[in-house]
Amino acid sequence: MKASEANRLRAQFEEYARRHGLKSTQQRDAIVDQFLQSTGHISIDDLLTKVRKRNPKVGYATVYRTLKLLTECGIAAPRQFGDGQTRFEVMGGHGHHDHLICVQCGLILEFENDAIEQLQDEMASRLGGFKLVRHKLELYGLCPKAAGVKGGYCPNESK
Amino acid sequence: MKASEANRLRAQFEEYARRHGLKSTQQRDAIVDQFLQSTGHISIDDLLTKVRKRNPKVGYATVYRTLKLLTECGIAAPRQFGDGQTRFEVMGGHGHHDHLICVQCGLILEFENDAIEQLQDEMASRLGGFKLVRHKLELYGLCPKAAGVKGGYCPNESK
DNA sequence: TTGGTTGCAAAAACTTTGCACGGTG
DNA sequence: CACCGTGCAAAGTTTTTGCAACCAA
Numbered sequence: 001m002k003a004s005e006a007n008r009l010r011a012q013f014e015e016y017a018r019r020h021g022l023k024s025t026q027q028r029d030a031i032v033d034q035f036l037q038s039t040g041h042i043s044i045d046d047l048l049t050k051v052r053k054r055n056p057k058v059g060y061a062t063v064y065r066t067l068k069l070l071t072e073c074g075i076a077a078p079r080q081f082g083d084g085q086t087r088f089e090v091m092g093g094h095g096h097h098d099h100l101i102c103v104q105c106g107l108i109l110e111f112e113n114d115a116i117e118q119l120q121d122e123m124a125s126r127l128g129g130f131k132l133v134r135h136k137l138e139l140y141g142l143c144p145k146a147a148g149v150k151g152g153y154c155p156n157e158s159k
Numbered sequence: 160m161k162a163s164e165a166n167r168l169r170a171q172f173e174e175y176a177r178r179h180g181l182k183s184t185q186q187r188d189a190i191v192d193q194f195l196q197s198t199g200h201i202s203i204d205d206l207l208t209k210v211r212k213r214n215p216k217v218g219y220a221t222v223y224r225t226l227k228l229l230t231e232c233g234i235a236a237p238r239q240f241g242d243g244q245t246r247f248e249v250m251g252g253h254g255h256h257d258h259l260i261c262v263q264c265g266l267i268l269e270f271e272n273d274a275i276e277q278l279q280d281e282m283a284s285r286l287g288g289f290k291l292v293r294h295k296l297e298l299y300g301l302c303p304k305a306a307g308v309k310g311g312y313c314p315n316e317s318k
Numbered sequence: 319t320t321g322g323t324t325g326c327a328a329a330a331a332c333t334t335t336g337c338a339c340g341g342t343g
Numbered sequence: 344c345a346c347c348g349t350g351c352a353a354a355g356t357t358t359t360t361g362c363a364a365c366c367a368a
């Protein structure tokens with residue numbers, strides 16, 4: 001299931017590479033593989049760390065460059081939460097999801113809501129006929145840790 | 160109308176300042192004023208430029224520090240579109256809006272959609288009873304410049 | 319061999335911080 | 344006078360770029 005999705009995306013990347021005359025390299029392939037195996041939102045640092053476990057001689061620059069390629073061909077999507085770092089997530093054509101972030105503990109939940117997506121498309125048309133390529137919806141709130149939400153502990157208390 | 164809104168927010172800031180023992184200074188006041196008069200999303204640079212027209216000896220640091228204060232007291236909201244800079248916008252308690260960004264030319268449109276907002280609240284409750292404090296919805300798409308959308312020119316062509 | 323690719327380090331771009339001076343209360 | 348606030352510049356971070364060496368086709 002998940003593996004086939006990764007394969008689909010890998011094929012998509014190869015297609016893109018072919019079309020653009022890109023060569024296949026050990027580093028790039030390793031980065032793409034690791035990225036496709038990641039879940040949620042991964043930072044450049046985390047990704048590089050993972051990649052280096054298999055291929056120790058990979059540099060930052062290559063990760064940035066590869067992620068830029070992945071973003072261009074629609075496989076990766078950059079996200080900016082509030083922590084200064086850009087994170088990337090796999091953008092399976094399906095399974096798109098949005099985020100609910102707890103402003104207190106930083107917990108990030110993911111969700112999908114077709115009704116909202118549909119309203120977005122309508123909105124875009126109404127605004128002059130824009131053609132949406134992607135979107136980003138982030139809800140910020142307080143997790144009801146009092147209610148015992150799973151994983152809803154708060155490492156950092158706001159002062 | 161707009162002026163009264165600015166006054167309300169300025170008062171809100173003064174209240175916050177009093178409560179926190181902050182002093183009133185020429186620079187801070189100038190920055191707050193200029194910020195409240197801004198529309199849309201303003202970058203630190205743009206804001207500093209505006210402020211310097213009246214008070215040439217204001218430094219970057221002060222703008223950053225003031226904007227951090229404004230953010231803390233809920234008057235300003237930081238936004239990260241994709242251009243590397245953090246932009247801020249006035250967060251009038253009312254008039255919340257979301258964004259539609261053209262990935263081709265960088266044009267940013269604003270809109271409101273109550274139906275979407277309502278669905279968001281529902282979503283948050285369904286996800287365990289989160290209490291939303293704010294949200295961010297950004298739609299990325301292509302502006303139909305062919306259709307002659309106002310201001311829809313594309314300064315930078317993607318290659 | 320012909321480029322695209324890579325790692326490293328330098329360079330950029332954006333923010334934050336340290337410090338001595340200055341202004342407010 | 345006590346202290347917060349400011350400007351400047353240095354220090355941090357994160358991301359991009361220049362370049363010689365490398366490697367796939």
